Amino acid sequence: MIEIRWHSRAGQGAVTGAKGLGDVVSTTGKEVQAFALYGSAKRGAAMRAYNRIDDKQIINHEKFMLPDYVLVIDPALAFTDNITENDKEATKYIITTHLDKESLIKEIPALQERADRVFVVDCMQISLDTIGRAVPNAPMLGAFVKISGMFELDYFLESMKRVLSKFPQKIIDANMDAITRAYNEVK
Amino acid sequence: MAQKYDIKETEVWDGNYAASQALRQARVDVVAAYPITPSTPIVENYGNYVANGYVDGEFVMVESEHAAMSGCVGAAASGGRVATATSSQGFALMAEVLYQASGMRLPIVLTVVNRALASPLNVRGDHSDMYLGRDSGWIQIDAFNAEEAYDMTLCAFRIGEHLNVRLPVMVHQDGFITSHTAQNVHPLSDDDAYQFVGDYKGVDDMLDFSRPVTYGAQTEEDWHYEHKAKQHKALMDSRAVIDEIFEEYGKLTGRNYKRVESYMMEDAEVAIVALGTTVETCRVAAEELRAEGIKAGVVAPRCFRPFPFDNIREALKNVKAVACLDRSSPGGAMGALFNEVSAALYTTEARPLVTNFIYGLGGRDFSIKEAKRIFMEQKAHVDAGHITTPIQQFSGLRGPKLGFFETKRS
Numbered sequence: 001m002i003e004i005r006w007h008s009r010a011g012q013g014a015v016t017g018a019k020g021l022g023d024v025v026s027t028t029g030k031e032v033q034a035f036a037l038y039g040s041a042k043r044g045a046a047m048r049a050y051n052r053i054d055d056k057q058i059i060n061h062e063k064f065m066l067p068d069y070v071l072v073i074d075p076a077l078a079f080t081d082n083i084t085e086n087d088k089e090a091t092k093y094i095i096t097t098h099l100d101k102e103s104l105i106k107e108i109p110a111l112q113e114r115a116d117r118v119f120v121v122d123c124m125q126i127s128l129d130t131i132g133r134a135v136p137n138a139p140m141l142g143a144f145v146k147i148s149g150m151f152e153l154d155y156f157l158e159s160m161k162r163v164l165s166k167f168p169q170k171i172i173d174a175n176m177d178a179i180t181r182a183y184n185e186v187k
Numbered sequence: 188m189a190q191k192y193d194i195k196e197t198e199v200w201d202g203n204y205a206a207s208q209a210l211r212q213a214r215v216d217v218v219a220a221y222p223i224t225p226s227t228p229i230v231e232n233y234g235n236y237v238a239n240g241y242v243d244g245e246f247v248m249v250e251s252e253h254a255a256m257s258g259c260v261g262a263a264a265s266g267g268r269v270a271t272a273t274s275s276q277g278f279a280l281m282a283e284v285l286y287q288a289s290g291m292r293l294p295i296v297l298t299v300v301n302r303a304l305a306s307p308l309n310v311r312g313d314h315s316d317m318y319l320g321r322d323s324g325w326i327q328i329d330a331f332n333a334e335e336a337y338d339m340t341l342c343a344f345r346i347g348e349h350l351n352v353r354l355p356v357m358v359h360q361d362g363f364i365t366s367h368t369a370q371n372v373h374p375l376s377d378d379d380a381y382q383f384v385g386d387y388k389g390v391d392d393m394l395d396f397s398r399p400v401t402y403g404a405q406t407e408e409d410w411h412y413e414h415k416a417k418q419h420k421a422l423m424d425s426r427a428v429i430d431e432i433f434e435e436y437g438k439l440t441g442r443n444y445k446r447v448e449s450y451m452m453e454d455a456e457v458a459i460v461a462l463g464t465t466v467e468t469c470r471v472a473a474e475e476l477r478a479e480g481i482k483a484g485v486v487a488p489r490c491f492r493p494f495p496f497d498n499i500r501e502a503l504k505n506v507k508a509v510a511c512l513d514r515s516s517p518g519g520a521m522g523a524l525f526n527e528v529s530a531a532l533y534t535t536e537a538r539p540l541v542t543n544f545i546y547g548l549g550g551r552d553f554s555i556k557e558a559k560r561i562f563m564e565q566k567a568h569v570d571a572g573h574i575t576t577p578i579q580q581f582s583g584l585r586g587p588k589l590g591f592f593e594t595k596r597s
Contacts (some may be wrong), residue, residue, distance in 0.1 A: 018369075019199065019369050022199045022369050022370075023199045026197055026198075026199045026371055027197075031370070031371050032199060032369070032370065032371060033368060033369070033370050034199070034368065034369040034370075035363070035364070035367060035368035035369070036367065041310075057371070058370065059332070059467035059468070059470055059471060060467070060468055060471050060555060061332075061361075061364050061365075061368070061464035061465070061467055061468045061553075062468055062552055062553060062554040062555055063552040064552055064554045064555075064556075
């Protein structure tokens with residue numbers, strides 16, 4: 001079982017991202033789960049979304065999770081939210097930030113002993129450049145595909161096109177650009 | 188004619204989406220609804236299907252849940268297939284009309300996304316609303332995950348509309364934990380689903396002017412009692428129909444449901460009885476404990492009403508200790524599941540040790556770790572030969588432990 005925790009603000013698309021990831025993963029024959037904890041349920045409030053991925057049907061419904069991946073799609077939450085909560089020895093962190101990795105880790109003590117498992121990507125800038133709005137979920141998926149090695153980029157892009165098929169072509173193209181750029185830029 | 192929906196063999200749907208697709212596939216004539224969290228997306232999705240030409244029936248937006256169920260009663264009495272959705276406070280506001288619907292023997296399908304009742308206000312999942320409906324004369328079926336929410340909604344039309352049943356049916360799923368959790372779902376095609384559900388068969392339709400009938404008549408001490416007894420008998424007799432329809436659905440999908448689901452019970456020494464998603468979480472706990480040599484099993488009433496008194500006895504006939512988990516504040520009594528399971532077990536030879544846990548109110552997380560702890564406590568009762576804790580306890584509560592009543596052994 002692979003478990004993923006998203007740290008986000010309501011409105012940034014973590015739930016859509018988690019469900020989109022679940023959709024793509026299901027096409028590989030795996031079982032998935034995508035859910036969220038909304039906190040105060042207001043736009044802009046800190047919230048968390050979750051994915052579980054397994055070879056057999058997922059019947060665990062607890063909210064508690066020991067994540068294999070922590071995806072932070074709001075830059076400030078890396079500082080204010082407890083992003084290392086319930087983590088494991090091998091938990092990997094992908095954090096959206098305009099800072100380089102060293103500067104970010106210097107600012108966040110909890111990440112210092114986990115430095116070899118921290119990856120950074122500027123999902124905000126990438127989504128502004130490609131989609132035209134600060135919707136960091138799509139770029140984070142690109143970064144996740146790279147770091148997890150779970151899919152070939154082309155396979156993921158093709159599957160995402162199907163997930164987004166109800167949207168206008170322009171939006172689909174922008175999302176593909178965002179995913180590809182983050183895939184190439186995450187470090 | 189409504190357009191068909193393009194449905195894949197495997198979809199990633201949450202429970203709300205699954206329920207709304209089942210309503211669409213059943214070609215409901217009238218949906219009268221007033222949205223409320225966490226069942227809002229059922230109504231919202233259904234509205235989308237209507238707007239985009241996937242539904243031929245009527246969609247009536249009303250001013251309250253009382254009006255929603257009243258609209259359903261009117262439409263069902265007129266002679267159509269009728270459904271709606273609600274949760275929590277909305278369910279409470281519907282309560283008066285729920286009894287009208289069952290008393291008039293109208294086979295309405297109500298998809299209930301279980302949520303806590305205020306006060307304090309809380310939108311998360313617990314079973315307060317499901318328990319509020321337990322004497323309302325409706326059949327109550329419980330789904331433990333998103334796929335089951337889909338399956339049970341399709342089955343609900345068949346069960347309620349069956350000419351030997353003719354009763355309204357609720358299909359319950361856990362708020363957020365099922366309703367907002369996307370998982371792999373294997374739906375039927377539109378044609379296969381409708382073929383299973385079948386055309387609506389009218390009985391005493393009010394709009395059949397050649398044969399006038401009255402609905403909601405007044406009966407005092409002359410006939411009320413006989414009506415209610417007949418209604419209760421219809422609920423009891425629906426057990427055989429439910430079994431039959433589950434079997435037919437199993438042949439169609441390979442998914443075999445029973446009025447009482449049993450997991451790992453063949454040689455179980457200790458068992459948990461629960462409802463909703465907790466059933467599945469407890470299965471994980473039981474599997475993990477079995478690897479450590481503890482013979483744990485899980486029993487779950489799929490059908491909460493009519494209460495499967497007979498099947499519960501059968502499922503638990505060989506266990507030594509049972510924990511009944513109630514996700515509703517019992518309001519000064521033992522939990523309902525504890526009371527009903529205990530009553531069933533009291534009429535067996537074995538009479539296992541039965542304890543009660545209140546848990547998960549207002550969406551408080553129920554973990555695998557806690558399920559394992561509860562199993563181990565049952566094991567301790569078995570080893571001691573008596574209940575070693577208070578008979579009713581609160582699981583996952585912050586602050587000092589809360590428990591009530593000891594076994595009297597002198």
